Amino acid sequence: MKTMDQCLTALVSVLGTPEKDIPLHAPYFGGNEWKYVKSCIDTGWVSSVGEYVNLFETKLIEYTKANYAVAVVNGTAALHIGLILANVNADDEVLIPSLTFIATANAVAYCGAIPHFIDSHPSNLGIDIEKLRNYLKENTIVKDRTCINKKSLRKITAIIPVHIFGHPVDMDALDEICQEYHLTIIEDASESLGSYYKGKHTGSFCDIAVLSFNGNKTVTCGGGGAILLKNAEMAKRAKHLTTTAKRAHRWEFYHDELGYNYRLPNINAALGCAQLEQLSGFVEKKRILAHQYYEAFQGIDIATILQESPYAKSNYWLNALILKKPDRQFVSSFIELANEHKLGLRGLWTPLDTLPMYLQCPKMDLSQTYALFDSVIALPSSPNLGSNYA
Numbered sequence: 001m002k003t004m005d006q007c008l009t010a011l012v013s014v015l016g017t018p019e020k021d022i023p024l025h026a027p028y029f030g031g032n033e034w035k036y037v038k039s040c041i042d043t044g045w046v047s048s049v050g051e052y053v054n055l056f057e058t059k060l061i062e063y064t065k066a067n068y069a070v071a072v073v074n075g076t077a078a079l080h081i082g083l084i085l086a087n088v089n090a091d092d093e094v095l096i097p098s099l100t101f102i103a104t105a106n107a108v109a110y111c112g113a114i115p116h117f118i119d120s121h122p123s124n125l126g127i128d129i130e131k132l133r134n135y136l137k138e139n140t141i142v143k144d145r146t147c148i149n150k151k152s153l154r155k156i157t158a159i160i161p162v163h164i165f166g167h168p169v170d171m172d173a174l175d176e177i178c179q180e181y182h183l184t185i186i187e188d189a190s191e192s193l194g195s196y197y198k199g200k201h202t203g204s205f206c207d208i209a210v211l212s213f214n215g216n217k218t219v220t221c222g223g224g225g226a227i228l229l230k231n232a233e234m235a236k237r238a239k240h241l242t243t244t245a246k247r248a249h250r251w252e253f254y255h256d257e258l259g260y261n262y263r264l265p266n267i268n269a270a271l272g273c274a275q276l277e278q279l280s281g282f283v284e285k286k287r288i289l290a291h292q293y294y295e296a297f298q299g300i301d302i303a304t305i306l307q308e309s310p311y312a313k314s315n316y317w318l319n320a321l322i323l324k325k326p327d328r329q330f331v332s333s334f335i336e337l338a339n340e341h342k343l344g345l346r347g348l349w350t351p352l353d354t355l356p357m358y359l360q361c362p363k364m365d366l367s368q369t370y371a372l373f374d375s376v377i378a379l380p381s382s383p384n385l386g387s388n389y390a
């Protein structure tokens with residue numbers, strides 16, 4: 001097929017003809033990683049107490065300008081605690097996009113709550129805000145400052161916007177709806193460290209936001225996550241809940257509520273500290289790579305490279321090639337062809353509402369999500385690719 005060959009040529013013009021597989025996103029260790037991790041081993045401070053965990057939180061606050069940061073074992077745990085802080089209870093519904101990584105839905109289910117799936121917009125792969133507005137108007141009522149699903153009669157407590165592939169959701173527009181319907185926002189900024197909305201770092205301006213430092217994210221701790229918070233009381237409670245709800249005492253063990261063993265180990269934080277020192281450079285390189293992809297696909301009429309919204313500065317965590325017309329067959333065949341050439345392309349996550357454990361969940365019309373599933377291809381996006389290749 002001619003168009004498929006053209007797309008492959010465009011890819012190769014950016015990535016070259018690799019001898020080894022190029023993964024979708026590989027970690028890059030070019031700084032103090034070895035030195036900091038070694039010092040944990042040398043001093044014995046490898047576990048849940050140590051200087052790097054506190055330093056990691058301080059560095060996150062410096063970079064994002066959030067008021068508080070609490071480091072945890074992974075992004076899923078951060079979401080779980082974020083939902084508890086938002087007072088999400090069993091049998092509440094939480095609005096989430098169907099088009100996201102599984103962690104967003106799982107964290108809701110861990111609370112005994114029910115994911116309520118909403119549609120996404122092709123302009124930034126995030127929540128379609130106008131569609132949400134109309135949907136809430138028709139399908140919910142607000143009583144005693146509480147949003148009720150007219151069909152299920154359950155309470156809709158919160159919403160989790162996700163900045164997919166690093167592209168910020170229009171948070172001002174979303175905030176307006178959330179105030180009208182009394183929904184608490186938990187911002188899933190797992191993919192958007194280094195992305196800005198109207199000049200402010202994603203996750204820094206809502207009451208509750210989360211980050212992830214998994215191995216495939218822009219910076220990694222091996223595994224890790226963080227909760228970003230605006231208010232001191234919530235930050236204190238987040239720290240308490242993530243450290244088994246143990247009251248501080250030098251030798252007594254007393255836990256005053258159900259807590260979680262979610263604190264980020266010091267050795268992971270050490271890796272994260274070294275990575276954060278390089279974050280600005282990573283983002284710069286990822287933006288250059290995104291531009292190269294954009295240029296390379298300019299002459300191809302069946303597809304485009306997703307660009308940041310006018311209000312946003314994206315970290316381009318992953319670059320998205322979007323077909324102008326959905327075509328499942330093309331998506332599968334092109335991914336296969338590229339992988340044969342050692343280029344680690346991937347598809348989107350299977351829409352979460354179609355997975356066995358979420359089949360019964362409430363949802364709006366998700367036609368745009370299904371169309372995106374059949375038209376988006378994720379391209380290799382590590383910071384050292386393209387002309388950044390060392």
Ligand SMILES: *Cc1c(COP(=O)(O)O)cnc(C)c1O
Binds near residue numbers: 104162190225
């Ligand atoms: C990575 C990610 C998370 C968190 O994943 P962990 O592997 O638990 O750190 C949550 N939501 C989204 C959208 C993600 O991409």
